[in-house]
Amino acid sequence: DVKVTQSSRYLVKRTGEKVFLECVQDMDHENMFWYRQDPGLGLRLIYFSYDVKMKEKGDIPEGYSVSREKKERFSLILESASTNQTSMYLCASRLPGGWYTFGSGTRLTVV
């Protein structure tokens, strides 16, 4: 089974801090994605990557950046965390055209 692992289940950070959310997948998937999930809004795409060193903006990239130095790892970076970035963050991966497999999520609270 494909496994998508997000390093933290819960995080609490202060406003203005730089935050790194890590995601690792173990099935050699080319495509990786970062979503945030908020009540009543569903999942919204922040950034995605089709391969190593590649990144594309999703629907809501403002305030975020990403890094894909290795195929198995896709990091989401909040340069200066703000309270409106309090959310559930979900990482996903897939083979091109294949099924999406999601991680268990990281619930981030910015205080």
Place this chain on the structure above:
Amino acid sequence: KNQVEQSPQSLIILEGKNCTLQCNYTVSPFSNLRWYKQDTGRGPVSLTIMTFSENTKSNGRYTATLDADTKQSSLHITASQLSDSASYICVVSQNYGGATNKLIFGTGTLLAVQP
């Protein structure tokens, strides 16, 4: 506008009963439709995936239907169990070809199964 709407927003049923969740979409061009189950505090897990030509697909006690003409899908749960309590999310894939498909997510139906 590409949208996926689900109903009801929430549902409470007794253990052992059946239920049906609805999904209407306006996504174009359509590639496929998936139903995901998301337990509280967890990531979504895929239940079924249906392409344009498929009308019905089952996965154990879960049966999904798709009417591509009316752009409607349903997820039927038979003989519900307490472990079915979760959020069920309808997701439509917008077809740009190959790796560039875009997912449009519904906001989910929250199902609570009570003993």
